[in-house]
Amino acid sequence: MTDKLHLNTSLVHSNYSAPPNFGGLQPPVQHASTVIFDNVAAMRSRSWEDKSSYTYGLHGTPTSFTLEARLAEIEQGAYCLLAPSGLAAIAMVDFALLQSGDDVLLPDNVYNPNRELGDWLTRSFGLTARYYDPLVGAGIAELIQPNTRLIWTEAPGSVTMEVPDIPAICAAAHAKGVLVAIDNTWSAGIAFPAFEHGVDIIMQALTKYQSGGSDVLMGAIITRDQALNARLQAAHMRLGFGVGMDDVYLVLRNLSSLKLRFDAHDRSARKVAAWLQTRPEISKMLHPALPGCPGHELWQRDFSGAGGLFSVMFNPRYTEAQTDRFVDTLKLFKIGFSWGGAHSLCVPYRIRQMRQNWPYEGTLVRFNIGLEDADDLIADIEQAFSVLDT
Ligand SMILES: *Cc1c(COP(=O)(O)O)cnc(C)c1O
Numbered sequence: 001m002t003d004k005l006h007l008n009t010s011l012v013h014s015n016y017s018a019p020p021n022f023g024g025l026q027p028p029v030q031h032a033s034t035v036i037f038d039n040v041a042a043m044r045s046r047s048w049e050d051k052s053s054y055t056y057g058l059h060g061t062p063t064s065f066t067l068e069a070r071l072a073e074i075e076q077g078a079y080c081l082l083a084p085s086g087l088a089a090i091a092m093v094d095f096a097l098l099q100s101g102d103d104v105l106l107p108d109n110v111y112n113p114n115r116e117l118g119d120w121l122t123r124s125f126g127l128t129a130r131y132y133d134p135l136v137g138a139g140i141a142e143l144i145q146p147n148t149r150l151i152w153t154e155a156p157g158s159v160t161m162e163v164p165d166i167p168a169i170c171a172a173a174h175a176k177g178v179l180v181a182i183d184n185t186w187s188a189g190i191a192f193p194a195f196e197h198g199v200d201i202i203m204q205a206l207t208k209y210q211s212g213g214s215d216v217l218m219g220a221i222i223t224r225d226q227a228l229n230a231r232l233q234a235a236h237m238r239l240g241f242g243v244g245m246d247d248v249y250l251v252l253r254n255l256s257s258l259k260l261r262f263d264a265h266d267r268s269a270r271k272v273a274a275w276l277q278t279r280p281e282i283s284k285m286l287h288p289a290l291p292g293c294p295g296h297e298l299w300q301r302d303f304s305g306a307g308g309l310f311s312v313m314f315n316p317r318y319t320e321a322q323t324d325r326f327v328d329t330l331k332l333f334k335i336g337f338s339w340g341g342a343h344s345l346c347v348p349y350r351i352r353q354m355r356q357n358w359p360y361e362g363t364l365v366r367f368n369i370g371l372e373d374a375d376d377l378i379a380d381i382e383q384a385f386s387v388l389d390t
Pocket residue numbers: 084085086087088111158183185186205206207208217218219338
């Protein structure tokens with residue numbers, strides 16, 4: 001048929017299709033907005049909610065379905081939905097499960113944009129977002145109101161690192177019919193089996209360890225319950241949270257090395273943290289695997305690893321200007337948000353402006369330990385310490 005067509009038409013319609021069963025090891029990257037149907041009956045019979053077939057690129061292609069399935073496997077869940085960023089995934093949960101008049105509880109050490117979202121829901125959407133002490137444990141029961149629908153948790157909070165008692169929070173929430181969501185990004189979904197500990201919804205910022213390249217933004221929501229997934233899927237559709245398949249491919253490509261990378265970050269971070277702990281410049285280590293970190297015993301009980309992210313409190317005798325100079329003097333550690341990539345990063349936080357009650361004096365500085373040699377990182381920190389007293 002194509003011989004008789006004009007060039008513009010034959011440029012669009014080709015008879016060629018590649019031989020099937022290509023044996024590449026990585027899944028194909030399938031881009032699509034439009035998905036074509038064999039006939040009108042096929043179009044009418046398909047639903048975007050049924051993921052055994054395809055309807056429109058927004059709801060996924062084989063590439064994104066593959067990533068969703070693999071993430072659900074890693075977290076021992078049954079369903080997964082991708083979102084264009086970790087924050088978009090958080091927003092999807094809130095918009096799926098909350099309506100005006102509802103109440104949501106968030107830990108006081110929650111990822112700050114999640115708090116921004118909570119405050120926005122309170123200001124503009126007729127909900128209430130309230131903040132609880134991340135170490136509240138079973139005491140969360142007293143904070144649950146008849147209109148409380150959702151409790152966010154983060155294990156641990158990714159700046160101040162307190163480890164919450166997830167099983168106790170889940171037991172109290174479920175006794176009152178409240179759902180529990182966890183931001184499980186710190187553990188990459190491999191060092192904390194969140195469903196086993198009782199949560200209903202897992203959120204991952206794939207931007208971090210799963211991508212591993214500091215060059216992709218993506219989030220995921222993973223669940224076990226079909227009805228709950230259906231509510232989330234409706235929000236995903238209504239909000240139009242499509243993801244780019246090239247980005248999906250980058251995450252898929254790096255998944256195979258997720259545990260190797262996480263374990264390498266973990267080993268180096270513990271070495272650097274153990275060294276920092278001996279230093280007079282540091283007054284408090286906020287590393288969940290070190291005794292003295294709030295919730296350390298819970299980390300020991302519930303977690304199998306720690307990854308590369310931790311914080312320190314500088315000795316209060318140093319001013320913020322001095323600790324800023326320390327950060328500026330680091331060479332291998334770059335100044336930047338996010339983590340989970342090969343590069344070590346460092347960020348100072350004005351923690352007393354972020355927390356209702358923060359008991360420790362001094363400046364908080366967060367380290368993301370990358371994949372460099374730990375001894376070089378220690379030497380870098382040591383040379384930067386030398387500017388503190390100048
Ligand atoms: C980075 C991060 C997010 C958000 O992910 P983005 O993809 O950057 O939106 C959420 N929670 C935690 C703990 C994070 O570190």
